[in-house]
Amino acid sequence: LSAGAKLRVFREPWVKTPPPADGNESVHAFLARRFGVGIADAFADSIVSGVFAGDAKALTMRGAFPRATDAEAAAGSVIKGMKSGGKPGKLISFRGGMQTLVDRMAGDLGSSIRFNSEVTAIEPHENGVTVRVNGESIEASDVLLATPPGKTAALIAPIDQESARDLRTIRSARVAVIVTGFREEQVRTPVDGFGFLVPRREKMRILGSLWTSSIYPGSAPEGRVLFRTMMGGMHDPKALTLPGRALLPIALRELNDVMGIDGDPEFIKVYKHDPGIPQYEAGHEEIVKRVASRIGPRVSMIGNGVDGVSVAKLLELYERGLSFQPQAGTRAGVAG
Structure with missing residues (x-):
């Protein structure tokens, strides 16, 4: 990095240029606007590659790193906002690896889990949802789809073709x-x-x-x-x-x-x-909102294709009550 690029970082708290109104500013464009082109060229690619394996000029900052955009919105500066936003998170795991979490969740769900079972259709109706799995019909009050965007698209296509087309655009x-x-x-x-x-x-x-x-x-x-x-x-x-x-x-x-x-x-x-x-590229947030409004209320989505690619983010959604809760009795979750 040049001396000028390094010095430009210290000017960030005084940058007044606002973000685009549509919320689709790319990671590269955000870093260039807040910290300078030198920083964006040097670090945007590696930051995005490390988390999303994506393209820094295609992923939106709001979708990929919302803490940074929230910090700017709250304090007018990423640096000031991050300083006042509490301690940053840290990487943790289990002594037995992440399989420990999977095993514990599977244990809590018990015999309600069906492994190696292909869901071929979900059919919402007035009284709930019929789930077709391995030639059998299961009746549920509602269904939570924890599947990748492409698989979710295939399952909801008979319900709403437009929503399926939207989901297939998520790369x-x-x-x-x-x-x-x-x-x-x-x-x-x-x-x-x-x-x-x-x-x-x-x-x-x-x-x-x-x-x-x-x-x-x-x-x-x-x-x-x-x-x-x-x-x-x-x-x-x-x-x-x-x-x-x-x-x-x-x-x-x-x-x-x-x-x-x-x-x-x-x-x-x-x-x-x-x-x-x-990839949370331009328009991703709007796609998720549109699809959720069309297929609901008996069918809903969760997972890294919706909001957050990390386990921590998915656990946060779980705590908000958006995930499968077996004690509800008649809810069905589809994962895979």
């Missing part, structure tokens, strides 16, 4: 995660932080790498380090067409360029997430 970033484990002495760079994200101008195929064993102590055996390296996303969709054995050497080579690693990993896992991460 998703397909992501591959290459998990590798090494002995501590193999890694020449100290692994004592969060990890790193890669802006596109670096011309690398990996989006970044999280130092999982540093973020979550206990996630790797003593004397070992664990990396989660991401590839694909909106800028490199072809990566997901490659088999895992082809992705691995690319990820290892570029990880080595940054970290300085001697030898081969002791542990390897490659995961592909398809459809991946929904």
Whole structure:
């Protein structure tokens, strides 16, 4: 960064240029307006890649990072608003991994969960909703769809074709995660932080790498380090067409360029997430509102295609009472 770009950051509290009235300002445009083009060019890509694997010039700031837009609206400055907004959140997990949360929720729901059961149709009627699953009909008072936008579109198409078309316009970033484990002495760079994200101008195929064993102590055996390296996303969709054995050497080579690693990993896992991460691009908020108003009140939506891609955000929605509550008895939830 140039000295001018760094100094421009300190002017942010005095920037008076208002955001566009339509609320569809991109992440890149927001950072350029508040902090300067130099900061936007240097950091917008890596920030967006790290969370959404998306395009910083397509995702809206309001949809992707609402805390920042709320801070500006409340204090007239992102810096001032963030300072007065309380302590920032932190990354946490369970000793047994995120599967602990899934197992606990499944235990609470008990026998009401039906695994490997394909829902072929939902049919709202005057007295409730009929759910067609595995050739069987289940009657419910209402249905909560916790499915990706594309699957939700397929289920609601018989109810409202226009809503289905709207949902199909929500794009998703397909992501591959290459998990590798090494002995501590193999890694020449100290692994004592969060990890790193890669802006596109670096011309690398990996989006970044999280130092999982540093973020979550206990996630790797003593004397070992664990990396989660991401590839694909909106800028490199072809990566997901490659088999895992082809992705691995690319990820290892570029990880080595940054970290300085001697030898081969002791542990390897490659995961592909398809459809991946929904993209909150211009018009997303309006789409969700339109669809919700058309298909309700007996059918509603939740999930990362609606509001928030993090587990924390989904738990927040749960606390608001928007998620499936088995004690209601006649509610049905569809996930997958």
